[in-house]
Amino acid sequence: MCTCIDGIAQRPANEIEITKHLADTSRQTDLIDLGKELFKIKPIQDVDSTGQKVYFSFLPFSTNVPGGGHALITSTTAGFYLGDRKDTYMSRVTFTPYTNFSKRFGLPIRSYIWLDENKWVIDGDIRLLRFPHETWGIGWQHDHNEQLRLDYTYFRLYQHVLKRVKGGFFLGGGYNLDYRMDIHSQDETALEEYTGYPYGTKRRGNVMSSGLSLNMIYDTRANSINPWDGNYANLQLRMNPRFMGSDESWQSLFFEARRYHRFTDNPNKQHMLAIRNFFWTVFNSKAPYLDLPNLGWDTYNSSGRGFPTSRFRGKSLYYLETEYRRDITRDGLLGFVAFTNFTTVSGPRSSLFWNWNIGAGAGARIKFNKNSSTNIAIDYGFSKYHRGINLSLGEVF
Template identity: 75%
Template sequence: MEISKHIADTATQRDLIDIGKKLLKIKQPSGVDSTGQKVYFSFLPFSTNVPGGGQALITTTTAGFYLGDRSNTYMSRMTFTPYTNFGRRFGLPIRSYIWFRENKWVIDGDIRLLKYPIETWGLGREHHHDDHLMMDYTYLRVYQHAMKRIKDGLFLGGGYNLDYWMNIRSREHIALSEYTGYPYGTDDQDYSISSGLSANLIYDTRANSINPWAGNYANIRLRMNPKFMGSDQNWSSLFVEARRYHRFTRDTNKQNMLAIRHFLWTVFNTHAPYLDLPSLAGDTYNTSGRGFPLGRFRGKTLYYAEAEYRRNITDNGLFGFVVFANATTVDGPGSRFFKSWNIGSGAGARIKFNKNSGTNIAIDYGISRHHRGVHLSLGEVF
């Protein structure tokens, strides 16, 4: 499998690690051999407001590494983002995207244990922005998929998916079922389980998923959740995503790119639990919908599109900027699918943390009609 020709030349780049070594007068270590077994870590701690009030401490650790020779193996990534308010709110998400030697197999995983409050607005535009309901729950997610290369960048496989929502309750004087008008996963049972298998197909020609320098990505996931595997209801879903990274220059020392992504997410049975319905920021890294609150829109079918222009400010790649815009349409009360659109936009700064893994500190400011906020992350948003 041929590796993308658009790979950044790190020899002339600078990052925060280079600056730290210079200030502390640390000698540069010897080079890494072509197998690239070295792990490149990036770490970012920060504090943020949480729904329901208060502050939470969030730390993000991203690791980029190779499990084979760099000439024929893409960079793998693992991201660990624990957070806590040092009370009864915490999150332990671990996400991975692992490329095996010569890109013969790719395995992606998403494991989370969360306990925190979240705002919800019902289905579609059922409620105004200020008329949200505050919920509490504990959530366990276990997604694990393995895919084998069929040809070039095309991979086919499957995996297991578990969503276990526990102790679901409203923090207001109105029941979740009454507020949403949706009967599944909102009743007095106070928990819901979705357990099942998925068929997965991806097409991926990105040499580095932490900071794609070029290439294309597509993902199709058909998930089935039968009762005999532990689900409360028989239901299924389809997630289809495509991304394009188009460079305007052949100079591998410069970032000048338009990145585009869009996805369609739908469920095929009216019995799907409320918290498992397609929602904004419900994607793997919770990155969709900059400029909107987490989970602002939810429905049985959701379509999302986003474009982002990325460019260096300094020639050595240490500083850069982005501008972005996104659009969401969802079915439900008060909105018509593909006719009612919700628009967000914004801009952000990029600071190179680790040039070897391409990891940036991403600081984005997004706005929409009723909301604005800062989004911090390690690595590009998509």
């Protein structure tokens, strides 16, 4: 496993780590600048470093819905500072509702909040979804054309609060709730029969996982919307006891590490190799089927470009991804990325670290809001049996 963390042993405990490289927005151009020029809008005077202005980015688009059909999606990202930006990172909130104006809808809100001087970080994830998608069992249990279509209503409430211990290292805890209602397949085959897995697969059943987590974060990215430099690591040990409402008692471990390596010191140029990997596992056999580690359901639901959602699921999963990022235009308005990812999962017909699934692709970047470094990301990903286009606001990781 690739772990990319800078040493911090010689730093004073109260020193704030700010990344070496920050984007020089004064020389950049974004779609807002083009709109001001086109419609002759007079620019608003810039705020100083203590200003707490909110930078909004908004993007409506239509896309395919897992299980069939189309949905209208509106993605909104807000970047803002809750302290002096000289010693406080940019916070972000994302809201991405979708609907097909029938029985499919989603109301997800994610937040990553830095308090003044980075003394605390608050990580939140709230979702209410009617979420149809396909599943392929555990590991390589079923071939790519033997999928089962699932449907259910899903409510998630994650809230984690962490305090800075030293430098970029934070320690804390939180509460995690996953509640899935009316789980059923859209085919004649029942999920329990299809998977042979007894937990969380009952026909028309409800499944709840409720518990506490121990969280550790190491973060030296000044901007998590579009990291310009730095490192990130996240460790979460989650415990779901029955006395807190869980249908079964089970535990899980999630560990992720990221490295953003720049090839230039030019503060107005993007030329970077971004690397991330994560390991996700459950510790006993009673974890509900839909809570098992699976591709595309990591912390930010950003893994697996080139694969359908939940293509691989198992009791243990490891994921590695690299992405090369570079500007096309000198003003930063246009850029491109090229990426590849590797997934291995435990289960029938597959062994962890022995059987690998490879995806790759490339994408375009359009600078939407230079003040928050928010890009419109258009990615084309492909793998052995699948290909597709992803559209989003902000970098994938």
